[in-house]
Each structure stands twice: as C-alpha cells, then as structure tokens.
Amino acid sequence: MIITVGGTKGGSGKTTVATNVAIFLAEQGRKVLLVDADEQETSADFTEFRHDTFEGFVGYTLVKLNGDKIYTSIRDLGEVFSDVVIDTGGRDTISQRASLTVSDVYLVPFVPRSFEMWTLAKVEKLVKEVRLINPKLKSFSVLNRVEARSQYVESWMEYLKASEDIEFLDAQLGDRVVYSHAAIRGMGINEYKPKDATAIREFTDFLQKLMERVQNSKQV
Ligand SMILES: Nc1ncnc2c1ncn2[C@@H]1O[C@H](COP(=O)(O)OP(=O)(O)OP(=O)(O)O)[C@@H](O)[C@H]1O
Ligand SMILES: [Mg+2]
Incomplete structure (x- = not known):
C-alpha cells in the first residue's frame, strides 16, 4: 500500500504521523519504505537520529525524493516494499501531487484550531484534481494534537465528516509530549x-481503523 501523508497546512503533524506509521508497520514485520518528499527533510533528519539511537538498526528504508522523480521512482519501488509511506511538505507542491498520482491512500492530519478550517476546501480541490489522473485514490482526514477537554472538537468532527471528498477517520491522536520526546x-x-500507554493505544487504534477503512471504503 502506498500512503501519502499530506495537506496544505504546515505543522499539522505530517512527519510525526508518517514516521510513526512507518515504525508501527515495520514492527509488524512489514517491509517499509519511508519517502521524504519534503525539502525540509525532516523525515530524513529523524531517520539519522534513529540511526544513532539504534546503532544502525532503523527498521525501514528511507529515500529522499522530490518533484516528478517521485512518480517514476515510487511506481518501481512500490513493487519491492509491502508499504510505502510518503511524507510531504505542507503546501500544494509538485512533490505532493506526484506522490498522490501513485498513491492508494491520502491521509491528511488536521489540528483542531480555528485557522485550519480554511485548508479543508483546498485539500478537497486537490483531491478532486488528482482523482482525474488517479481515480483509485482514497482520502482520509484525522484529528491530531487534540487537547483534553477541548470544546471545539465536536464541531470540528462535524465539519470534517461533512466532506464529500475526504472520509473522516474516527480516531483521534491526542496532544501528547511523547511525540516530541x-x-x-x-x-x-x-x-x-x-x-x-494512552498515546500508544490511540495510535494503534488509528492505524487499525485506517487499514480497515482502506479495505472497506466505498470511495473510488
Ligand atoms: N499528537 C501530537 N502531540 C504533540 N505534539 C505533536 C503531535 N503531532 C505533532 N506534534 C508536534 O508538532 C510539531 C509539528 O509536527 P510535524 O513536524 O510532524 O508537522 P508537519 O506537518 O510535518 O510540519 P511541516 O509542515 O513543517 O512538515 C512537532 O514539534 C511535533 O513534535
Ligand atoms: Mg513535516
């Protein structure tokens, strides 16, 4: 499965989600390729820290790719790995579009704060355009950095659920310091x-729901 983690908003947790998805899938014995398609190269830096911490035992393969090279490289590499996880930057770039043209799944984290509202329409437009080229693309939104006792979460969920182009994934990732540590x-x-344990349970639940929904989604 090829998953692009993206969106048009910076700092929504794309790299955090992408790196953890790669690690959780690798832990299940899957052969994972993590693609850093963001010029900030945060997933690549993360993987260097990981290399030092685990003395070379990273558990997945990392490549840095950008622009239209993504399209050709992933088509070939996708055959070799059980899963490809692509971390993109927070803008509508050629890299993000190239990733989406070869992906099965588009996962968009949203942090439930007021300004993020404006980006949903942009992401929906992007999904519509990409589906003209890649009709099999399944898109999902997920709430990230949800604060305990936040009064806005309910209305945010309703807002995301109303999208006709992006399915809302009913699993929340809380705002937890363990992510940055x-x-x-x-x-x-x-x-x-x-x-x-709570953060791990949330992430496990999120990943399981994502996999189930990818199998059962009526999109496409
Ligand atoms: N669930 C979470 N709980 C707490 N902190 C989080 C969570 N998700 C992300 N963060 C923190 O938020 C910051 C931004 O996360 P991240 O770098 O993953 O976002 P991004 O979308 O990849 O950003 P960019 O658009 O710059 O690539 C980081 O400091 C990260 O540790
Ligand atoms: Mg990032």
Whole structure:
C-alpha cells in the first residue's frame, strides 16, 4: 500500500504521523519504505537520529525524493516494499501531487484550531484534481494534537465528516509530549520510555481503523 501523508497546512503533524506509521508497520514485520518528499527533510533528519539511537538498526528504508522523480521512482519501488509511506511538505507542491498520482491512500492530519478550517476546501480541490489522473485514490482526514477537554472538537468532527471528498477517520491522536520526546531521538512513540500507554493505544487504534477503512471504503 502506498500512503501519502499530506495537506496544505504546515505543522499539522505530517512527519510525526508518517514516521510513526512507518515504525508501527515495520514492527509488524512489514517491509517499509519511508519517502521524504519534503525539502525540509525532516523525515530524513529523524531517520539519522534513529540511526544513532539504534546503532544502525532503523527498521525501514528511507529515500529522499522530490518533484516528478517521485512518480517514476515510487511506481518501481512500490513493487519491492509491502508499504510505502510518503511524507510531504505542507503546501500544494509538485512533490505532493506526484506522490498522490501513485498513491492508494491520502491521509491528511488536521489540528483542531480555528485557522485550519480554511485548508479543508483546498485539500478537497486537490483531491478532486488528482482523482482525474488517479481515480483509485482514497482520502482520509484525522484529528491530531487534540487537547483534553477541548470544546471545539465536536464541531470540528462535524465539519470534517461533512466532506464529500475526504472520509473522516474516527480516531483521534491526542496532544501528547511523547511525540516530541520520541522524535528527537528518532524513536516511534511505541519505543520511547517511560511508555505513554494512552498515546500508544490511540495510535494503534488509528492505524487499525485506517487499514480497515482502506479495505472497506466505498470511495473510488
Ligand atoms: N499528537 C501530537 N502531540 C504533540 N505534539 C505533536 C503531535 N503531532 C505533532 N506534534 C508536534 O508538532 C510539531 C509539528 O509536527 P510535524 O513536524 O510532524 O508537522 P508537519 O506537518 O510535518 O510540519 P511541516 O509542515 O513543517 O512538515 C512537532 O514539534 C511535533 O513534535
Ligand atoms: Mg513535516
């Protein structure tokens, strides 16, 4: 399966989600390729920290790709790996569009804060345009960095659920410090100690729901 984690908003948690998805899938024994398609190269930096922390045992393969090279490279590499996870930058770039033309799944994290509202329409437009070239693309939104007792979450969920182009994934990732503590060491949240059992449970639930919904989605 080829998953692009993207959107048109910076800092929504794309790299955090992409790196953890890669690590969780690799832990299940799957052969994972993590593609850093963002010129900021955060997934590549993360993987360097990981290389140091685990003395070379990264568990997945990382490549840096950008622009239209993504299209040709992923078509070939997709055959070799069980899963390809592509981390894109927070803008509508050639890299993000090239990734989407070869992807099965588009996953868009949204942080439930007021300004993010404006980006949903842009992402819907992008999905519509890409589907002209790649009609099999399945798109999902997920709430990330949800604060405990946030009064806005309900209305945010309703807003995302109303989208006709992007399916809302009913799994929330909370705003939890373990994400940044783990990231600076190149670790998945399942590897960091002391363990944050709630964060791990949320992420496991999210990934399982994503896989189920990809299988059962009526999109396409
Ligand atoms: N669920 C979460 N809980 C707490 N912190 C989080 C969570 N998700 C992401 N973060 C933090 O938010 C910041 C931005 O996350 P990240 O770098 O993954 O976003 P991004 O969408 O990849 O950003 P960019 O658009 O710059 O590529 C990071 O400091 C990260 O540790
Ligand atoms: Mg990023």
